[in-house]
Amino acid sequence: APAARARRATAKTSRRGVTELARAMSVLATHLPAVAPRPPTGCASRWAPLRAATSTTKPPTRTGVRGAASSASASSPSSPDDATATVRPSSGVWCDPRRVRSLRGGDVPMGEGPVVYWMSRDQRAMDNWALCHALAVAREHRRPLHVVFALVPEFANAGARQYCFMLRGLRELESRLRDLGIPFHLARGPDPGVSVPAAAERLGCSMLVTDFSPLRIGRAWRDSVTTLLCPSDVPVAEVDAHNVVPAWVASDKQEYAARTIRKKINERLGDFLTDFPTVEDVREAATEAAAGADKERGTLGSVDWDGLIDAAQRGSGASVPEVLSPPPPRSRAPGESAALAALCGGDASFLPNRLALYGSRNDPNVPEALSGLSPYLHFGQLSAQRCAVEATKHRAKHPEAVDSFLEELIVRRELADNFCLHNPHYDSITGAPGWARESLALHASDAREFAYSVEELEQSRTHDELWNAAQKELTHLGTMHGFLRMYWAKKILEWTGEGPEEALRRAIYLNDRYQLDGRDPNGYVGCMWAICGVHDQGWKERDVFGKVRYMNYAGCKRKFKIAEYVERVEREVAKEIAVRSARREEAVV
Structure with missing residues (x-):
């Protein structure tokens, strides 16, 4: 085909x-x-x-x-x-x-x-x-x-x-x-x-x-x-x-x-x-x-x-609390020391311990294959150049993994900066390529089999167990697997009856509100890729999506075990909620 x-x-x-x-x-x-x-x-x-x-x-x-x-x-x-x-x-x-x-x-x-x-x-x-x-x-x-x-x-x-x-x-x-x-x-x-x-x-x-x-x-x-x-x-x-x-x-x-x-x-x-x-x-x-x-x-x-930290925890941002029990091997300890330890200095650090798994990074059921460095790179607590210099030292042992890591770290990240630097509409349909804008406009009023409000999306109340699990991971744990982020954003387009502009607004809102490394060029470009075809090509035209690349549940089912992912997220979210509840009770006492 x-x-x-x-x-x-x-x-x-x-x-x-x-x-x-x-x-x-x-x-x-x-x-x-x-x-x-x-x-x-x-x-x-x-x-x-x-x-x-x-x-x-x-x-x-x-x-x-x-x-x-x-x-x-x-x-x-x-x-x-x-x-x-x-x-x-x-x-x-x-x-x-x-x-x-x-x-x-x-x-x-x-x-x-x-x-x-x-x-x-x-x-x-x-x-x-x-x-x-x-x-x-x-x-x-x-x-x-x-x-x-x-x-x-x-x-x-x-x-x-x-x-x-x-x-x-x-x-x-x-x-x-x-x-x-x-x-x-x-x-x-x-x-x-x-x-x-x-x-x-x-x-x-x-x-x-x-x-x-x-x-x-x-x-x-x-x-x-x-x-x-x-x-x-x-x-x-x-x-x-x-x-x-x-x-x-x-x-x-x-x-x-x-x-x-x-x-x-x-x-x-x-x-x-x-x-x-x-x-x-x-x-x-x-x-x-x-x-x-x-x-x-x-x-x-x-x-x-x-005093500043206490005020932040109690102020208007309290509705998006800190993650207290990040699932291993992900570390959420902030700061330069923790960032360097996550890269190459700790027992679960990425380069010496998990780099060999990087080829499996697109499988949501192998979270240890991910580097876990994105928050540190976003806040500038870790230099991408330091990551690259350290990674090259492992090339003899893991050449393919190092090459793939450097492709993501350097080429893809810097492509995102390039887009945001040169496109003033990096978070709007206006910033999409012409072919995508035209086809999305043509299909903006197409009938949707399912349609949800932003509140329903935010609360993970859709018919799709996979999408709900990904949103729960984002809401409660401050992260979402990269492969599922593509699926997640594309489904927001599919389920937003108000059209692609509103779908993009919702995706950016949810990402920036809950993702630990939100408000980042990579986040904007990720949403623009999924919904607006940025850095992609036109595909076979279909309802709602126009010529923008399509993803569905069946495709995910062929790639990984959905039930295993959903069950793991439910366990991790339940643990986070329990720890958060216990912390609140301690504060009251």
Whole structure:
């Protein structure tokens, strides 16, 4: 059948893409620094990163990439989001200058105050190119480095589940930065576009560095900070510390699919997939930067972390509580230490213990095959580049698993950032490809065999036991298996009589409300793929779906044992509810 041939062609293309990435990684492996023997506790023991390759060599020059950067520097920038925005050379040698974009002014601090790193998306002390760049500038010009984080009281309707995970991670981050000799401050207020400039001015900021986000709200905050920061001659720079290949280097346009961005990323991996400065390097640089500086220049006060966490648990986000009993091997302990332990330093860590199972990751009945790293990557408590560097060390033993993991970690994640960066309608039907918009509009009023309200969906009250189990896993455990997420979103389209726009709104609402790593480019692109055909192709036309790819219960039944999955979720949810109830009773007593 044509559909079967199309599926085989899609699978063949996917395998070819993984093979291309594997070939690129194989070549790259010969250029990575030699790996020193690790202590038994793995990479979580004092971070134990290698000395950065870029700390002793200049960034490599490559035809096309360097040329594009040079021509961009010579031209007048139109806006920070334009691919030709000014690319300023880094003041230090730790951070490849192509990771850095000048948003305002030059690259020399103005005045005697500290360099301020406004940390947002990348909430970690180590393996952070934005912090490395800020610290390199601070050290070169003998300015202390301060880190500011903008805490928004109620961000995008985040529940206690997401908010407390972030707060607990930030509490550890403050301690880590203090150990490195870097002050940490919270800038509180409903609008970081206002609170961050105020905090920076209070500290006497001489230069502001921030990390990169492709999302609408993050870019609006960034633009506001760049406009309002005083004095007006204080430079502002942006660093992509989230992607292995910086988003503006990987591509200057919206890519059609993974196959179109994969080659571009692979061509640049050799330039950007390097290791990071060690903790000793960072501490030494922070000490040198702060030497002789006025340490009493400014402060934003101490942080009552327990009070903030308690308020989050009792406030408007209490309806989405923290997950208290995450099923093994998934860990939900927040923070940089837990993130590194989940990667390669704990008894159930992914790389040394479960990487061999990664080929079974699409089976919902093998949850241990999943990496479990998504929340840490979302909150920036773990660097994707650290994951890639550590994964390459296991290639000789598990080549196929490593190649598949790197495809998801690098190509698919960075494709999502690319879509959100270059498509202003990344969460709307308007952002769908033309063929999908047309066919969905044509079938928007098709009769539905089943139709449910958003409340019925939220409460898992449909006729479909598989869908209900997936929604319960999301609601109570803060996660959903990746394969089932596709099925889940497509059924929302099928069961929403109001049409595809409302179906997309519901899917994004449920994902952002309950998923621990909601409000993420991967989440938006996942919903857009399932409902709007983004990064996919047109299929045989059918009712409701039009030409968007169809999934059904029978197809899932052929792939895995549905009853086994449903029973496991019911057990795990029952346990979580019981633990939560017991905790409430203890609080009352």
